[in-house]
Amino acid sequence: MSATAQLPVVSPSPASLAIGGPILVASDGSALSHEALFTAARLAASAFGGALEVIGVCEPMPGVAAGMDVLPVPPELDEARRATMLEDLQRSVNISAAGDPHWPISVLVGSPPRMIAMEAEHRGASLIVMGIGRHNPLDRLFGTETTLSTLRESHVPILAVGPNFPASPSNALVGLDFSQASIQAAHLALRLLTQGGRLTLVHVRPRFEHPSADWQAWDADYGRTLPPLFEQVGSQLDTPPGVTVETVTVRGDPAPALLAFAQQSNADLIAVGTQRHSFIERLVVGSVATRVLRTARVGVLAVPGK
Template structure:
């Protein structure tokens, strides 16, 4: 997070309105436990007053090289795999304590991340709920990486949860850089908290290492801008009376500092705003949201910048 951007577009625009469409649960039906995934979907649907739909995506099998030719895969094979995933998902919602067999289930064929993002936009979804694994390399390959790819493609907020995500989150930590996206992330996180919960707004300011007087002057001025900005965010959030809102400033690199604070505070949820990055930035630099999602030990809520918003992370 760099120096605070001009907060006026973020703080004085009308409060973000959650999309009216369903909460989409993305799964292939093979997770060891769907209880936390479906529980998070129930929480979101109750919070935003909407329904739940299950969406699975089968990645198509590419053709097999045979000499100089490419042998096409029979269409029946992709259809059989899609039917198998549909059956796995129906079984999952039936046996999970937090599932509901009446939830509609759709299985499509395509690139998982792009298909999830496009379907979420098509359905005007409120949120995409996805699983995230931490236990072994396969979890990181097939769980976390698909979630990361979806986050990069999606214009709809993404909630990534592990098996320990609580039914009623008590403490959410928000990475706040005073952009529109980060304020929207704070709003959504606050709405998902249980009564008596805490919302901690964390701003990560640059590490002070240079001894020059110019740097010291700039750093002092930077520090003076923060209290009024925090006050404006508090006013914009208009927090519920049963939610405690606190503000914290730490120094360091944005993602590691935010994650370290969240872990020390035993947070249930970390929320961040995101923006679209160029391909080079995604591959070489990455983003705060990407690094948080890779390392967080709690749920992660990533809220994309709204169309037309001027500020960024």
Template sequence: MSAIQRAAVRSSSPLATAVGGPILVASDGTSVSSDALFNAARLAARAYGGEIAILGVSEPVPGVAAGVDVLPVPPALDEVRRQHLLDDLRREVSVSASGDPAWPIHALIGSPARTLAMAADQQHATVIVMGIGRHNPLDRLFGTETTLATLRESRVPILAVGPTFPSQPVRAVVGLDFSVASVQAAHMALQLLPPGGQLTLVHVRPRFEHPSSEWAAWDADYGRTLPPLFEQVRAQLDVPDHVLVETVTLRGDPAPSLLAYAQQVNAELLAVGTQRHSLYERILVGSVATKVLRTAKIGVLAVPGNARETE
């Protein structure tokens, strides 16, 4: 069975959508793009049916080395930090034009990425809404940027938005490799679009770089397999009449090709499926979703390949 045929088998699996779980908004209480963050949460709540909840996570105070011993941190100190974070979150929601003081607000102590991912999974969240975050070299090298780190830990989809993310996107691009995760990303992106919206399914195929007849034959077979795969995905999506869906095939490296195409068509959202990678692969190569998040100027919807399936 060829790789393309295996993809066709995977993409024929039923869509599993975590509809109705909470929309978990991750914030540190000091976001300069709170309105965009909360607007994105409202959009997700309308699309998926969940209630909005705010969650902040503060890292515990590290112990202080004293010779060969480590002086423990008084538990009360972490609790003071948690209360300060909770106050900041409440203030952020109350002063934001898009916030609602009635939303449940919680603050926890722990590793931000792992704690967010665990809380989302335990609460059966539909999606985690987060900021795109910083893009400086240290964040990329050490993996400290919270959104990227959470993406690696999470079994729940992440909707990452910047300050210019609109309250209602009308154009979305999906990076489609015909895996279950990428089809699920297409399904979730479709739900975010209004009547008159446009969804573009983009498959990035390898560049033709080998002169052999074997490669040419494989590449031709690859091309013939794509149209029925696209049609199969369209059938799975059950596209409403009021949304236009088109398909596009590109050649090149997936992440830059998807980003360039999204910019070319003025898309406000780029959706991708994610796959697990080893630490070695993440450092030297990284996933398509990681590369997209590091450079995207638009909203990114990342759906993990190991996402929790709910009816």
């Protein structure tokens, strides 16, 4: 067994951080599309310098089985549902103190995750803003599972927020595994912080319990590798004046360790990168991002890998 621990850093190219594109906020206009969704969208538009656009997606009505045949749904029904969602979205934006009636609003018909991801890429969006719905089996666009499904389809980062997401986040942490996606997550999270905020780069080391000399040597070498990697990432960040960047190393399973640290540090935002190295990994997105999105009680910024 080799005692050499390697954690290569991949520097993100400026082109991969699509700053300046529109911010696409996905909503269905229901009561679950709370104030924080539009507040987060305004924050992102200001941070990334893009216009804000609102999108809703109606799933088409399935055909009705009639004996051996399937009766197609009249297209007028889907159009009526699309028009109703458009009215709901317009009303939601008008009522919300964080909304702006001049935001362009569009409603499409299709699979919400796929349509949202396609529209984001087609429009050159910098970010998709979605909701984290909790304990409600009837939530539609404003739901964790829809957000996860969109992340599986999307090449555009997603900011998922709950009802308590602040207008000015001051404490963010990044799950840093030194992949390109996690470094991009740090870049984007830094932009969302208010002046005087704090960004903590958290690396989760493997839990070390093996008594052999080879494992001990590997673990020691792993530890020596981390400081220069943290320094390299820190040097790549364009940290605004007054914002503090800290580094922390913890041991354990990545998702539980990040969630525990977020709770202990009263974080407003958890940022993670996701990887897609194979078809299977694309389907599951990555256990860390999935568990964080399903469990976190704060905002989550998920940045898809290439």
